[in-house]
Amino acid sequence: MIRRILLVFCLLQSVLALAQDPQLSQFYAAPLYLNPAFAGSAMAPRAILNYRNQWPALSANYVTSMASFDTYFDRINSGVGLLVINDQQFSNLKSVSAALQYAYQLRISDRVSARAGFEAAYVTRSTDFYRLTFGDQLSNRGLVNPSTLDPVADFGPRLRYTDFSTGGLVYSDQFWGGVSVHHLNRPDQSFGAGPADRLPMKISVQAGYKIPLADYEIGNNLGDQIDREKSVSFATLYKKQGRFDQLNVGAYITYAPLTFGVWYRGIPIKQYERGLNNHDAAIFLIGYRQDNFSFGYSYDATISSLGFSSGGAHEISLSYTLDTDRDPKPRHKRRKRELSCPKF
Numbered sequence: 001m002i003r004r005i006l007l008v009f010c011l012l013q014s015v016l017a018l019a020q021d022p023q024l025s026q027f028y029a030a031p032l033y034l035n036p037a038f039a040g041s042a043m044a045p046r047a048i049l050n051y052r053n054q055w056p057a058l059s060a061n062y063v064t065s066m067a068s069f070d071t072y073f074d075r076i077n078s079g080v081g082l083l084v085i086n087d088q089q090f091s092n093l094k095s096v097s098a099a100l101q102y103a104y105q106l107r108i109s110d111r112v113s114a115r116a117g118f119e120a121a122y123v124t125r126s127t128d129f130y131r132l133t134f135g136d137q138l139s140n141r142g143l144v145n146p147s148t149l150d151p152v153a154d155f156g157p158r159l160r161y162t163d164f165s166t167g168g169l170v171y172s173d174q175f176w177g178g179v180s181v182h183h184l185n186r187p188d189q190s191f192g193a194g195p196a197d198r199l200p201m202k203i204s205v206q207a208g209y210k211i212p213l214a215d216y217e218i219g220n221n222l223g224d225q226i227d228r229e230k231s232v233s234f235a236t237l238y239k240k241q242g243r244f245d246q247l248n249v250g251a252y253i254t255y256a257p258l259t260f261g262v263w264y265r266g267i268p269i270k271q272y273e274r275g276l277n278n279h280d281a282a283i284f285l286i287g288y289r290q291d292n293f294s295f296g297y298s299y300d301a302t303i304s305s306l307g308f309s310s311g312g313a314h315e316i317s318l319s320y321t322l323d324t325d326r327d328p329k330p331r332h333k334r335r336k337r338e339l340s341c342p343k344f
Contacts, residue, residue, distance in 0.1 A: 028235070029048065029050060029296050029319065030048065030068070030317070032048075032070060032081045032101060033050075033066060033068070034180065034204065034206060035117065035167035035178050035179075035180035035204065036081070036099075036101040036102075036103060036119035036165055036166065036167050037103050037115040037117030037167040037168050037169040037178060038070075038081075038103070038117070038167075038169070038339075039070045039079040039080055039081035039101040039102065039103040039117055040070050040073070040079015040080060040105070041070075041079065041103075041115070041169075041339045042072070043072045043074075044072060044321050044323060045069070045070075045071040045321070045322040046070055046071070046319065046320070046321045046322070047067075047069050047319070047320050048066075048067070048317065049065075049066070049067055049317070049318045050065070050066040050067075050315070050316070050317045050318075051064070051065050051315065051316045052064045052065075052314070052315040053313065054300070055302070055306070055310040055311055055312075055313065056311040056312075056314065057309060057310055057311030058306075058310055059090075060090045062087070062089055063088040064085065064087045064088070065085070065087075066083065066084065066085050066086075067084045068081060068082060068083045068084070069081065069082050070101070072105075077105045077106070078102065078103065078104050078105070079101075079102070079103040079105065079115075080100070080103075081100070081101040081102075081103075082099070082100060082101070083098070083099045083121075084096075084098050085099075092127050093125065093126075093127045094125065094126050094127070095125045096123070096124050096125075097121045097122065097123040098121065099119050099120065099121035099122075099165075100119070100120055101117060101119045102118050103115050103116065103117035103118075104117075108170075111173065112170065112171070112172045113171060114168070114169065114171075115168065115169040115170075115171075116167075116168045116169075117166065117167045118165070118166050119164065119165040119182075120162065120163075120164055121163040122160070122161075123160065123161055123162070123163050123187070124159065124160050125158070125159040125160075125189065125191075126158045127191070159189060159190075161188065162185070163183055163185065163199075164183075164184045165180065165182040165184060166180070166181055166184060167180030167204075168180075169339075171339050173210075174209060174210050174211070175207075175209045175210070176206070176208055177205075177206065177207040178207070179203070179206075180203075180206075181201055181202070181203050181204075182202040182204070183200065183201045186198040186200065186201060200241050200242035201241070202239060202240070202241040203239070204238065204239045204240075205236075205237070205239075206235075206236070206237050207235070207236050208233055208234060208235030209233070209234050209235075210233045211232045211233070211234075212231050213230040213232065228256040228257075229254050229255075229256040230254065230255050231253075231254045232251065232253050233252040233253075235250060235252070236250075245267065246265065246267065246278070246280065247266065247267050248263055248264070249264055250262055250263030250264065250283065256289065257288055257289050257290045258286070258287070259285075259287035259288075260286055261283075261284070261285035261286075261287070261298075262282075262284060262285070263281075263282070263283035263284075265280040265283060265300075266278045266279040266280040266281070266303075279303045279304050280300075280303065280304050281300040281304070281312070281313070282300075282301045282303055283300050284299050285298040286298075292321045292322065293318075293320050294319040294320075295316075295317070295318055295319075296317040297314075298314075299312055299313070299314060299315075300312045300313035300314075300315075
């Protein structure tokens, strides 16, 4: 019986491995999570906080909190970052990770730059096995028997491992594109003493294009209105991990200080086994940016088989970037081109 329970739990672990990737709607508001090549991409010290509550109406929900800090060192064309993630899966599985990141920036031309990044993370996962219900505790009358499983003997209460990731970006004032690969070393995330449960590599592809909107009123005594950003941005994110994949496509419109966005997450033409479709959510976003401060809120309307009764998902992001550009030299300013991708 214990062997069968171990096999069931290992299968559960495999499913949770793919589910533990937080489905951030505002993924450009969590750039270090998206791709380590984003470390230092603001070209100045930057602090970001993210919070997401997915399916709050269900007991099996996901709550993810992130905090990151990154900065750029112009003399060595390098950015460094620190990313901390706390992820509560269902009511009983918790993952905490702390990652250090490094990114090197290279100018390809006056208009195009490239970045390559690397990440090393330390992860801990824990759960309370006494709060789980196993098959040998169930009968036709319901929950009647104590489990024959001894969690202390058969499982470890806590799991620790190191995790390595890498990524690259190419960008200009109007477009950006990148690829990131997480879990390069495929760490073993099994709590049990049985076969290793390797975390599959996650491959992500990001791309987008920004279209500045012409301001026909320039010169009409608008004052600081002239400097306000007015643009439309189109972006996409494709992710694949193991045999599961997902596509995000959407658009932002920015009329500073406000940004509005609409996204779709899923692959409508693809189905998994037993007719399970790949629809996930329609996403609506609003952001506010004033000087160095940014705030964003998004809501995921669930369009999968879970339906609206799941409560969707609520996500909040806060960002603050310090202004340290004190060098008036044109050469310095050209090299410190900030990425044009959305901030939400």
